[in-house]
Amino acid sequence: MSSSNSNHKLRQELRGEIPHDHNHDGVDRRSFLKCMAWAGTGALCVIQGGVLKSYALPHVAKHRIKGDLSFVQISDSHMGFNKPANPDVVGTFQTALDRIKALEVQPEFILHTGDITHLSKPEQFDTVSQMLKQTNKDAFYVPGEHDVLDDNGRGYLDRFGKNSRGAGWYSFDQKGVHFIGLVNVVDLKAGGLGMLGHKQLEWLEDDLKHLAHSTPIVVFAHIPLWAVYPEWGWGTEDSAHALSYLKKFGAVTVLNGHIHQTMQKVEGNVTFHTACSTAFPQPQPGAPQGPGPMKVPAEQLRTVLGITDVNYARGKHALALTDSTLA
């Protein structure tokens, strides 16, 4: 299926050489123009020139770039989950923390893209924030639908909603990068997808108004802001409005969770990325068993859970995202 030319490129990349690296940021722009990655089984699959190729994740990890800003995205810890897909979410969360602590370049902070808890219970929130203290890093959160279950999100907001508006949206700056936490899991309508709502969209438009177009932007929200698989609710009704406000910026990275597998898409100036869960995997879109927790043999569990390391180097066009499993 793949031409010898593509095989040659593959071998180059696995050896650490990136062809067509005009930006010198470790990303082959020509080959990665439209790139979609699935990593439900611990491999990174990339569509290159219409052909699906897979890379073992440890090889990708070697392409990490040391930059000016480094942070980690974790997601879907589902503290309190205890079904067969993972009877020990505390244990796998600890493994994720151990991976963070062992990173060659330490992150400045941690982004949690939601479903912190499984049932919005106080002790579940507290366990996660307590455990995260081991990293000695600040943590920034956005809620998942599991975090706003019983009290209109009061439990989440009381803990993590300081300086936020509405259901918990906010923004902050780090080393010239503008971060925006959005909430798309409240006031969902029957039959619909995730929803940002007009109040949040108005706030977003205003928040971006005075930023220089060269400012790198990172948007993080729980449910994907692109239509991963609407049949399973994997998308956001009104994300097109949000993306239209972001169009003028040169480098936008959108970090999401919710789907418990890594997936990546590049569309113009926007790189979309979803992270693995630290609790349990879910099937690939359209799989016959539906979107629920996916059981794998116990010894394989940590190969389908993961964290994402993000690096930004000033002057470079885009942020470098590196997914790694907990195995």
Added chain:
Amino acid sequence: MTRSLQLLLIGFAALAVLSLCSLKSARAQVAASSAEVRIDNFTFNAPSITIPVGSEVTWVNRDDIPHTVVSEDQLFKSKGLDTDDKFTYKFTQAGVYKYFCSLHPKMTAQVVVR
């Protein structure tokens, strides 16, 4: 028509009306009961159920992931239901009640109350 025949007819009519009334109320008393909707694999197992006024519906979550039961008009709203948790609501008025899971809003169903 003779007077006695008139009286007889009125008597029969009254009896008929009384019988109908008591039959109807007896039917209503027997029928108002309870129904169960099972939640499993991101689905309400009955997309539509029809029940008499005064009946209760109990939703039971048999899925391995939590769900909620929320009526579109905000009339009823369960807390988060973990596996084997239940939620019951009594329908006291006729109507069509569409509901969904607020965690997974693609899950929709309805209760028809007659």
